[in-house]
Structures are given as structure tokens and as C-alpha cells.
Amino acid sequence: MFHGGLLSKLRGFYKWYVLGLVSVGYILGELGHYLIGTTSKVTADDLHYGDKSCMLNATHLHLSQLPVICEKVNSSEICESLSLNGTYYCEWGYNGLGIDYQVLAGPAFMAVFTVVGVILGVVADKYNRARILSACTLVFVVAILMMGSVTEYWHLVILRMIMAAGESGCNPLATGILTDLFPEHQRALVLSIFNWGIYGGYGIAFPVGRYVPTLNAWGLSWRLCYYSAGIVGLVIAAFTFLTLREPERTTIGEEGAGNAKPADSLESGKKMPQVTIWHVIAQPRIILLCLAASIRHCGGMTFAYNADLYYRDYFPDVDLGWWLFAVTVGIGSVGVVVGGVISDKFVSRMGVRSRVLVLALSQLIATLPAFGSVVFGPLWAMITLAFSYFFAEMWFGIVFAILVEIVPLSVRSTTVGVFLFVMNNVGGNLPILVDPVSKAIGYREAIMIFYAGFYGISSILFFITMFFMDGAVEKPENKQTNGLDNSAYIHDETRQRQEARL
Numbered sequence: 001m002f003h004g005g006l007l008s009k010l011r012g013f014y015k016w017y018v019l020g021l022v023s024v025g026y027i028l029g030e031l032g033h034y035l036i037g038t039t040s041k042v043t044a045d046d047l048h049y050g051d052k053s054c055m056l057n058a059t060h061l062h063l064s065q066l067p068v069i070c071e072k073v074n075s076s077e078i079c080e081s082l083s084l085n086g087t088y089y090c091e092w093g094y095n096g097l098g099i100d101y102q103v104l105a106g107p108a109f110m111a112v113f114t115v116v117g118v119i120l121g122v123v124a125d126k127y128n129r130a131r132i133l134s135a136c137t138l139v140f141v142v143a144i145l146m147m148g149s150v151t152e153y154w155h156l157v158i159l160r161m162i163m164a165a166g167e168s169g170c171n172p173l174a175t176g177i178l179t180d181l182f183p184e185h186q187r188a189l190v191l192s193i194f195n196w197g198i199y200g201g202y203g204i205a206f207p208v209g210r211y212v213p214t215l216n217a218w219g220l221s222w223r224l225c226y227y228s229a230g231i232v233g234l235v236i237a238a239f240t241f242l243t244l245r246e247p248e249r250t251t252i253g254e255e256g257a258g259n260a261k262p263a264d265s266l267e268s269g270k271k272m273p274q275v276t277i278w279h280v281i282a283q284p285r286i287i288l289l290c291l292a293a294s295i296r297h298c299g300g301m302t303f304a305y306n307a308d309l310y311y312r313d314y315f316p317d318v319d320l321g322w323w324l325f326a327v328t329v330g331i332g333s334v335g336v337v338v339g340g341v342i343s344d345k346f347v348s349r350m351g352v353r354s355r356v357l358v359l360a361l362s363q364l365i366a367t368l369p370a371f372g373s374v375v376f377g378p379l380w381a382m383i384t385l386a387f388s389y390f391f392a393e394m395w396f397g398i399v400f401a402i403l404v405e406i407v408p409l410s411v412r413s414t415t416v417g418v419f420l421f422v423m424n425n426v427g428g429n430l431p432i433l434v435d436p437v438s439k440a441i442g443y444r445e446a447i448m449i450f451y452a453g454f455y456g457i458s459s460i461l462f463f464i465t466m467f468f469m470d471g472a473v474e475k476p477e478n479k480q481t482n483g484l485d486n487s488a489y490i491h492d493e494t495r496q497r498q499e500a501r502l
Contacts, residue, residue: 030200035209050098117171118417301427302450339358
């Protein structure tokens, strides 16, 4: 009896264990993804890629003390001749920026990530998701580990593509598993916690990428960052393979209960054709949601790929590594949880439309302080960044809570894969324009446009999307719901068929 009672209690915690396991795996994948941004300067200096510029090399000096600012000098001869009290304080070398870096950070990763993500989304709807996720985790972990051994720029490009192939399965596979394990009233919170792995990953990348290379432990410099992440990742991959099990695929609401009206399934004595992925993604609300998410994703990717390099460039005399870690991981965590809780609280009263409203308002509030984080000096930049981050990071989990609620179970993982394909191709590749725009109007101005400016645009698009969503759906009093309620999709599908008969 005791043994049975203990097992019963442990089973109750299993779904939370799964959430923790897949979230840690996602964090490690995203750490490997974003480490290139925080280690790019030392990596570029070792592998010789990207742009060269004049940079401050005396950490004990402040910009106010310098007769000439290093970053304003465009000649290597002048750069290396600048001195203060007999001390040469500038160096000419690889700064980690340039088109080589932007390609490495964005398109080289996204080209594979998006295509393979769609394929794995289709596969996940038909085969064992737990086993596929285990294999994907192993692939990206091994790629991260091997990135520490590269000797050429193209080695890094190839391994980032392999890492992208493995990591591309994390979101569609884990999203499907988690939505089958957790009920509706916890869904946005759970998906927010999981998708926070993106921000947790690049938040941790700030201190790891800044401080681990300077230790130069065992002479490994920046390579130790990848070796360490890869070793921890191997442990997570082993736990994923050994302990993660495929949950029962859950259908509820009208689709799962099988109580749809005859008119909903038959027309003129003929059975209605099965819903396909093309019927789903062609809906205006899906298209608008994807467009808004793509624009918002571009803003986030621009900051993620350029934050460390931007603050190093404009404030070379101020160490902001731990500040950036505290803001992205600490403040971002609170924002993720608050966004999920608020969204889950109101969805039962107002329907899926309330989730989109939370998206629109949160991104609108985040926009102005996002501009402040680029315009102000170090102290106020971090303060406004923290305020912006709190509201900005509410978005990702809520977007996918909306998505899984308005699509049918039969194409759920496929839809998530297609959605990620579009969102990452647009949002993940647009930041490559930062380089040519920065050369035309300035680096700060380019960051303002593609980071803070795109936050504002996304808030407008989310607000428009809200009007294409249904309100609260009335549920029968005795109806049991254990998992994913996609009645919002069924309601919309029924309405379209009724309109077609008129």
C-alpha cells in the first residue's frame, strides 16, 4: 500500500519533472545558439573573420579621461599611436562584428533551423515524440561540444547548421508533449516557462561569454564555453532518453468528445473532408498572428545578437555582463511567469482573444523603455532595459498557447513547425540588415529601428489580430477537460461551413 501510494504521488510530479527537463534542455540549446554573440570578439580574433576596428584595450581607463575615443578612429596607424601619459590605450583588431558575424549568427543557423523544424513537426504528429526529442537533443549537444574544437570560420558555420537541425525539434516536439500533459488553466504559464529557455539561454550567455574566456583555463579561452555547455548537455540528453515517455495524445472539446452536431460533419449526405494543414494556416487570424510574432521575434533577435557587442562598443569602460545577466534571466523570468498567469486567468472569461490583448498591451508598454535602453548611458540603459524586459518577455509562451488552442490536434505539431518556420525566417534573418543599415546611419540607430521599433510595430499587429479571434466559448456544465481545448478552432470551422451553406 505504501509503495503504491508513493508511486501515485511521484506520478503526480512527473509532468512537472518533464517541464523542468525539456526546459533545461532548451536553455542549453539556446546557450549554444547565443554564445556566438558574447564570444564573437575573441572568437573572431582567433579565427580571423568579420570587421576590424580601433578598440579600447586599457580597462583601468574611463572614456572621459581619453583625449581621443578609440572607436572614432578608422586608421590602424592612428589607432595604435594614441596614448595617455605614455600608455597606448587603443588596439586595432577584429571587433566581432561585420557581415561574417551576422551571417554566422542569423542565416547560417536559421536556414537549417526553419526547414528541419517543419519536417520534425510533421514527423511529430505521426511518431513517438519523446524518442525524436531525445535524438534531437543529442544532435545539438554534440554539435555544441564540437564547436569548441574548430580551427576555421567555415567549421563554425557547419557546426551551427548541425546544431540548428537538432535544436529545431525542441519547440514543436516539447510543445506537443506539454500540451498533452497539462490542462488549459495552466497552459500559458507552462509554455511560457518552457519558452523562457530562449531568454534564459542567451541571458546565461552574457556572463559565460564575457568571463569564461578571460580565465583562459587550461589555455582553452572561448572554447571552454562550448565544451562546458556540451558536457552538461550530454547529461540532459541521457536523462531525456531514459526518463521521457510519450504521453497520450489528448483531444477534448467538440473534437475529443465526439458530440459535434451532424450538420458539422455532414453536408448534403456527404462526409466533410478532413482538415489539412493548408486549411489551418490559410486562416487570416493565423497569418496575422504569425506576421506579428515574426516582427516581434526580429526585435528580440536583434537585441540577442547585438546586445553584448553594442554595450561593449558604446561603453567599453563599463562592465555590464552581470547587469545583462540579471535583467535577462531575473527580470525576464518574472515577466514570463506574470504574462502566463495573467493570460491563463482571463482566458476562461474572455476566450482566446484575451491572450492576444495581453500580447498587444505588453509589447506596447515595453516599446518606449526599449528605446531608452539604447539611448541612455549605462545606468539608465540597464534600468529602462529591466522595465522593458519585464513586459516584453510575456509574449513567447502566450503566442504558442494561442496557437495550440486554435488549431486541431491532428495537425498541431505540424502547425507549430510551420509557424516557427515563417517566424524564424522573418524574425531570425531580418537582423542581418543591421550591418548595412549601421554602416549607413550608425550602429545605435540601426539597433533602435530593428529592436525597439519592431516592438512597437508588433504591438499594433497583435492588436489588429485580436479582432479576428473568437471570444469566450460556452462549455457544457458537465463537460470534462483534461488537456488541450481547441474548441476555438472548431467554432470557427463550424461558422465557415454554415456561411458556405447560405
